[in-house]
Amino acid sequence: MESASLALHTDKYQINMIYAHWVNGTHERKAVFEAYFRRLPFGNGYAVFAGLERIVQYISNLHFTDKDMAFLAKQEEEYDPAFLELLRSFRFKGNLHSVPEGALVFPNEPLIRVDGTIMEAQLIETALLNFMNFQTLIATKASRIKRVAEKEVLLEFGTRRAQEADAAIWGARAAYLSGFDATSNLLAGEIFGIPTKGTHAHSWVQSFDSELEAFERFAKALPDQVSLLVDTFDTLDSGVPNAIKTAKLLESKGKRLSSIRLDSGDLAYLSIQARKMLDEAGLPYVKIVASNDLDENTIFNLKAQGARIDIWGVGTQLITAADQPALGGVYKLVEREKDGQMEPAIKISANPEKVTTPGKKDVLRIVDKESGKAIADYICFPHEQQARDGGKLRLFDPVHPYLKKSVKNYTAVSMLQPIYTDGELVYQLPCLEEIREYHKEQLKMFWPEYLRKLNPEIYRINLSQEAWELKQSLIEEYMGHSED
Secondary structure, eight states: OOOOOOTTOSOHHHHHHHHHHHHHTOTTSEEEEEEEOSSOGGGOSOEEOOOHHHHHHHHHTOOOOHHHHHHHHTSTTOOOHHHHHHHHTOOOOSEEEEOOTTOEEOTTSOSEEEEEEHHHHHHTHHHHHHHHHHHHHHHHHHHHHHHHOTTSEEEEOOGGGSSSHHHHHHHHHHHHHTTOOEESOHHHHHHHOOOBOOOOOHHHHHTSSSHHHHHHHHHHHOTTSOEEEOOSSOIIIIIHHHHHHHHHHHHHTTOOOOEEEEOSSOHHHHHHHHHHHHHHTTOTTOEEEEOSSOOHHHHHHHHHTTOOOSEEEEOHHHHTTTTOOOOOOEEEEEEEEETTEEEEOOOOOSSGGGOOOOSOOEEEEEEETTTOOEEEEEEEOTTOOTTTTTOOEEEEOSSSTTOEEEEOSEEEEEOOEEEEETTEEOOOOOOHHHHHHHHHHHHHTSOHHHHOSSSOOOOEEEEOHHHHHHHHHHHHHHHHHHHO
């Protein structure tokens, strides 16, 4: 999907801060920012990272146009024309590392790391968070739904309820990489190669004199792709019997009815009765599709009630992440240049969860060699070698340091991959099918206890001893200053 420059897809305070840096001659100082989230959404045990392809498109096309310049020149801040000329020639020349799309990720670990001048690192913050937050949220919701419907087909039906076109298109992509099988959105299908599926609306049935006529005419038009919506009038007394008649007509012509769709009522009861009617009519091959404000909780409950549903159409609850419509990812300064040297930076807060971990960091996934399962994610500095070399590793909880665990016989997998080096794209973006397979492999690396929908086990996120001690020393230093 090609994208024009979105240079002004940013908060105004970013431009104001960059301008203030320029006025003070500090805009070319080096800085390191890290993007992460603090809490897992939906009460889930993991999140699924997504949005990298959109971020790459954004950065690769990032430049200020003449129209952008004209707009900025009219702002009440009255930016110096020399500053606007600096923006006109702007191109991203920094470094960016990211975890791959489809990776299982966890709170308070860097998902994206940006290393460059304060100007370029600050400028991309808003758009980067926008893309990461939305797509990671939808990918996580989709993976959560897939966990409760692993053996059934999942269709993304959310376009008409999404918050505008971009949300529908990129949301469909995020759902597909996490295990959904198709989308109703044709543009998403065209752009990303996602399979597309659709049935018909109630208005199709209403536009004919009878339900049977509507079904037969639809079957005549699309004999190899017939899916009939059976709840326009009465599902069991009218819809399903007329679908059966249409199926028999198709059989007489050497064709088959693909499915019927239920979009209202007691889906468990109706699907059980519809399955019985179809089977008794000699139509065991006809699938049952269900829609109507479904999510992982509804699907879980319907399956517990014995619902006979083969295909789930999930729309509003997925594409809007209705039960938690924001991820809350943040982008924090962790290192800055001072007197030609890089030094760690920390943010202190009255809310303990908002205190940042200073210093440029890597994320290593510690995988047990014997089981192939992930043990913990280990956050350390780039120069630390112990975990990378496979030496005996002591893991301790950063909030409760007395909770400790030692591990050996493991492999340390680096999660942050180089995407841009000195402004050059060095990462080959995988195709969507490759991302889907990577996500499946990621899931296999985790014990079921971390993946379950209800009360998932908490996965370990551990700081290295050095990273933890630096954080504590800076907290003491800054808190000591505040007491003086």
